[in-house]
Amino acid sequence: MVKYVYRFSEGDKDQKDLLGGKGANLAEMTKIGLPVPPGFTITTEACRAYMRDGHVPPELRVEVTMALREIEDTLGRRLGDFHEPLLVSVRSGAKFSMPGMMETVLNVGLNDASVKGLAEFSGDERFAWDSYRRLIQMFGKTVLGIDGELFAAALDAKKAEVRAATDVDLGAEDLHDLVETYKRIVREQCGREFPQHPREQLDMAIEAVFGSWNTERARLYRRRERIPNDLGTAVNVVTMVFGNLGETSGTGVAFTRDPSTGHSGIYGDYLPNAQGEDVVAGIRNTLSLADLEKLDPKSYADLLQAMRRLETHYRDLCDIEFTIERGKLWMLQTRVGKRTAAAAFRIATQLVDENLITMDEAIARTTGAQLSQLLFPQFDADAEKVLLTKAMAASPGAAVGEIVLDNAQAMERTAAGAKVILVRRETNPDDLQGMIVADGILTSRGGKTSHAAVVARGMGTCAVVGAEAVDVDVAKKEVRVDGRVLRPGDVIALDGSTGEVFLGDVPVVDSPVMRYISHGLEAGLEAAPDESTRELVEAVHRVLTHADHVRRMRVRTNADTAEDARRARDRGAEGIGLCRTEHQFLGERRRYIERVVLADTPDERDAALTELLPLQRQDFVDLLEVMDGLPTTIRLIDPPLHEFLPDLTELSVRVALAEAKGEVDEREVKLLAAVRRMHEQNPMLGLRGVRLGLKVPGLFALQIRAIAEATVQLRQAGKDPRPEIMVPLVGSVRELQIVREEAEGILAEVGQGAGTVLDLPIGCMIELPRAALTAHRIAEEADFFSFGTNDLTQTTWGFSRDDVEGAFFADYLENGVLTISPFETLDADGVGALVVAGVTGGRSAKPQLHMGVCGEHGGDPESIHFFHDAGLDYVSCSPFRVPIARLEAGRAAALNREDATA
Numbered sequence: 001m002v003k004y005v006y007r008f009s010e011g012d013k014d015q016k017d018l019l020g021g022k023g024a025n026l027a028e029m030t031k032i033g034l035p036v037p038p039g040f041t042i043t044t045e046a047c048r049a050y051m052r053d054g055h056v057p058p059e060l061r062v063e064v065t066m067a068l069r070e071i072e073d074t075l076g077r078r079l080g081d082f083h084e085p086l087l088v089s090v091r092s093g094a095k096f097s098m099p100g101m102m103e104t105v106l107n108v109g110l111n112d113a114s115v116k117g118l119a120e121f122s123g124d125e126r127f128a129w130d131s132y133r134r135l136i137q138m139f140g141k142t143v144l145g146i147d148g149e150l151f152a153a154a155l156d157a158k159k160a161e162v163r164a165a166t167d168v169d170l171g172a173e174d175l176h177d178l179v180e181t182y183k184r185i186v187r188e189q190c191g192r193e194f195p196q197h198p199r200e201q202l203d204m205a206i207e208a209v210f211g212s213w214n215t216e217r218a219r220l221y222r223r224r225e226r227i228p229n230d231l232g233t234a235v236n237v238v239t240m241v242f243g244n245l246g247e248t249s250g251t252g253v254a255f256t257r258d259p260s261t262g263h264s265g266i267y268g269d270y271l272p273n274a275q276g277e278d279v280v281a282g283i284r285n286t287l288s289l290a291d292l293e294k295l296d297p298k299s300y301a302d303l304l305q306a307m308r309r310l311e312t313h314y315r316d317l318c319d320i321e322f323t324i325e326r327g328k329l330w331m332l333q334t335r336v337g338k339r340t341a342a343a344a345f346r347i348a349t350q351l352v353d354e355n356l357i358t359m360d361e362a363i364a365r366t367t368g369a370q371l372s373q374l375l376f377p378q379f380d381a382d383a384e385k386v387l388l389t390k391a392m393a394a395s396p397g398a399a400v401g402e403i404v405l406d407n408a409q410a411m412e413r414t415a416a417g418a419k420v421i422l423v424r425r426e427t428n429p430d431d432l433q434g435m436i437v438a439d440g441i442l443t444s445r446g447g448k449t450s451h452a453a454v455v456a457r458g459m460g461t462c463a464v465v466g467a468e469a470v471d472v473d474v475a476k477k478e479v480r481v482d483g484r485v486l487r488p489g490d491v492i493a494l495d496g497s498t499g500e501v502f503l504g505d506v507p508v509v510d511s512p513v514m515r516y517i518s519h520g521l522e523a524g525l526e527a528a529p530d531e532s533t534r535e536l537v538e539a540v541h542r543v544l545t546h547a548d549h550v551r552r553m554r555v556r557t558n559a560d561t562a563e564d565a566r567r568a569r570d571r572g573a574e575g576i577g578l579c580r581t582e583h584q585f586l587g588e589r590r591r592y593i594e595r596v597v598l599a600d601t602p603d604e605r606d607a608a609l610t611e612l613l614p615l616q617r618q619d620f621v622d623l624l625e626v627m628d629g630l631p632t633t634i635r636l637i638d639p640p641l642h643e644f645l646p647d648l649t650e651l652s653v654r655v656a657l658a659e660a661k662g663e664v665d666e667r668e669v670k671l672l673a674a675v676r677r678m679h680e681q682n683p684m685l686g687l688r689g690v691r692l693g694l695k696v697p698g699l700f701a702l703q704i705r706a707i708a709e710a711t712v713q714l715r716q717a718g719k720d721p722r723p724e725i726m727v728p729l730v731g732s733v734r735e736l737q738i739v740r741e742e743a744e745g746i747l748a749e750v751g752q753g754a755g756t757v758l759d760l761p762i763g764c765m766i767e768l769p770r771a772a773l774t775a776h777r778i779a780e781e782a783d784f785f786s787f788g789t790n791d792l793t794q795t796t797w798g799f800s801r802d803d804v805e806g807a808f809f810a811d812y813l814e815n816g817v818l819t820i821s822p823f824e825t826l827d828a829d830g831v832g833a834l835v836v837a838g839v840t841g842g843r844s845a846k847p848q849l850h851m852g853v854c855g856e857h858g859g860d861p862e863s864i865h866f867f868h869d870a871g872l873d874y875v876s877c878s879p880f881r882v883p884i885a886r887l888e889a890g891r892a893a894a895l896n897r898e899d900a901t902a
Helices: 016-031 044-053 058-075 114-122 125-142 148-162 172-190 198-212 216-225 276-281 289-295 297-314 341-353 359-364 368-375 407-415 429-437 451-459 512-519 521-527 531-550 562-570 581-585 587-598 602-626 648-660 666-678 690-695 699-716 733-754 769-773 775-781 789-797 809-814 831-845 861-870 879-901
Strands: 005-007 039-042 088-094 104-108 233-239 250-257 264-272 318-325 328-336 386-390 392-395 398-404 420-424 440-443 462-465 470-473 478-481 484-486 491-495 500-503 554-558 576-580 631-635 722-727 762-766 784-787 850-853 874-877
Touching: 005 016, 005 058, 016 039, 016 044, 016 088, 016 233, 016 328, 039 058, 044 198, 044 233, 058 198, 058 233, 088 198, 104 125, 104 198, 114 125, 125 148, 125 172, 125 198, 148 172, 198 233, 216 429, 250 289, 250 297, 250 341, 264 289, 289 297, 297 318, 297 328, 341 359, 341 368, 341 531, 359 531, 359 879, 368 512, 368 531, 368 861, 368 879, 392 451, 398 407, 398 440, 407 420, 407 429, 420 429, 420 470, 420 491, 429 451, 440 451, 440 491, 451 462, 462 491, 512 521, 512 531, 512 562, 521 531, 531 879, 554 562, 554 879, 562 602, 562 879, 576 581, 576 874, 581 587, 581 602, 587 602, 587 666, 602 631, 602 699, 602 722, 648 666, 690 699, 690 733, 699 722, 699 733, 722 733, 722 784, 733 762, 733 775, 762 769, 762 775, 762 831, 769 775, 769 789, 769 831, 775 784, 775 831, 784 831, 789 831, 831 850, 831 861, 861 879, 874 879
Parallel strands: 398 420, 420 440, 440 462, 554 576, 554 874, 576 631, 631 722, 722 762, 762 784, 784 850, 850 874
Antiparallel strands: 005 039, 039 233, 088 104, 088 233, 250 264, 250 318, 318 328, 386 500, 392 462, 398 491, 470 478, 478 484, 491 500
16 A cells, blocks of 8 residues: 655655655654654655546545644644644645745634634734734635735735734734635635635645646746656645744744855844745845844754754755744754855865865766856956945846846847846746746845745856845836836846846956866966955866866867867867868868869869868868877768858859849859759758768868878977877768778878878767667777767757757647757767667777767766766867866766765
């Protein structure tokens, strides 16, 4: 029989699959003796059964009753009792954190009778009615599907009526009136009374939390974060403890280190006389934990002790939710906290220095995506700026864009190519679409743990929050800042590291981390404006240095010019994995290709190729000189020849118009005939790659000779060039054999003439399914393999990478056919299986066969881990992504070492 309900005393932090992140961590805190209110978790299996069958499993109600009665017996109170009522919260909790995306209902068990018992039991009538109005408001929106604005408007109207500045200023009688208003809203919107039976409330709330797994905002969030749709959420039923029991009570969120900067210390927000949702909703500006120390020294000391225990236990930054009920601290949640990129590197090295983690664990806790964020430019410190205001720096970065006030504006302007800053009073989960497309987020309310701050940090989006000087008037479509009026379309700039908001555009410069990556540690430290940034540069240096030390895979670059090669080498590239020689035939050199195509005789064609030889040789001299001493894989010309010729339609029109005027150009007529002769319906599957080399005599020979002569020239100059010749689009071992025979003849001839031996590696790309499946045979003629995963993805899926992104990928992502473009992250199940087949086949013929990857996936973090596991020797990526690939290759090795010792 399936068990659907687990008491907090029955689980631990390693059961996130079953209990969700929140339930597993509540169980873990209970296990280590922290003050957690009694409760139980309904498993993700129950949610999956609900999604499958369309109703709650019948056994679940029985298990809930058993667990609930156990709590009632322990506390001596019953759910919704008239005298000393037990109240519970019903909270979602998926395996992966989805902040604000799913539902929570507090104060379940209150009704018209028990609210009076709660008032008597607590000795605080205002508190009881405040709790009841919160229940109706949350239950109405979450469970009954009523527009939350109706309740918010009623609350604002009551505050205006009695001239109350905040919710806390409403008295018991005001809240009693508000409850009646809320009940009327429920009646009018749902055609039924607000449910009075406590167990009915509980059952409906549980089902609503299950249902919230599939809301549009939750699905959107999962698509963006690539969280599987079939996991489901757990539901946590927790005894209510009250932060709204007067000034000796309150609620807060705390971090054991600053999640924005990574600095050591106690960081968080606290609201006296409030419940938890008030903090994360950002509807009231919070106090700091330093203020809590003044208000309640004992609770503050208890919180510090609990935070130290949790950070030591989890060996990481912990994000904590807590409530203080009349001086008693209760722990409501903990999790390993989301953090900014800068914080991730600082915290990782701090924990190493504190002997809490190893350097292997440090690089496992930092990611290539985080490093990428630190490489982005930042505002020029010397530029003239007009400061509008300064608030809380919630998520670092430099963002410049047009003001937009809602999702629709954000989507419309970004679709038009604009960069936007989403400006709101506070954000809520319904703003997710706008937050995703925005370059920055600015709110006038909320703290570092508000919805805007947490989601922005998770997405790596620049954010400034709690800007009290910013008055957002959605109705008038304007933003007022200290008397200045701004409107949608006006440009502002946000500095998420300082909290500064500037008017207009602000120029950007390289970040100190980018300076370090490109020019070394001293240059990065010199570019750092303060000690905090110096710490960051040193932390990145330590992590990246260790990644270089432990990684097995080498990191090369895709570079076609000496400039690209130099830039990549500065960033740590250990060679070139792909030089696309076709890029060297563009521009003025097109005329040589036209001469090759139009040649009437072999002699004419050879003459054109001969004129190209010195140009091509110099290309390789420049490239190999920059990469002196490092392997440089040069791919022979790959695309179909028609790419170097005029467009068929344009040329046809030009010739037709000339003929109509009687101005016939024989050269253009001849060219048109050649273009028509070569025209293909699907050129990417036609005459290109090795097929082109076999079809057009002398074309590959030209390039091979240029490589050979460049190598000789550099050797004679005392250099150490290490070119590798790569044949593209091989599908048959015989194709490679023919090219290899020709290449070896040319290398021998050039070498003999120079008095040297040119034993250059000759290999091929594996970019066709047939090549991967016959790799054991192709390996007999290859000195190395390089997997061209762009074409391999295209030919495996039958996708044209030039067309499908805009044609139907959005629908495929929406419907869950894909979770991400297979051209962005390797399709491990399909294309990955072919890579593994190619590796296995190749090494079965030649155990030491050198293999790498040179498609765009070589710079994708997730794909890099796959290539490590598949046994590749190197990845090759764009120059900008070289440091990212270095880190991820190190992480892959470190994570494998952790698994091996676990």
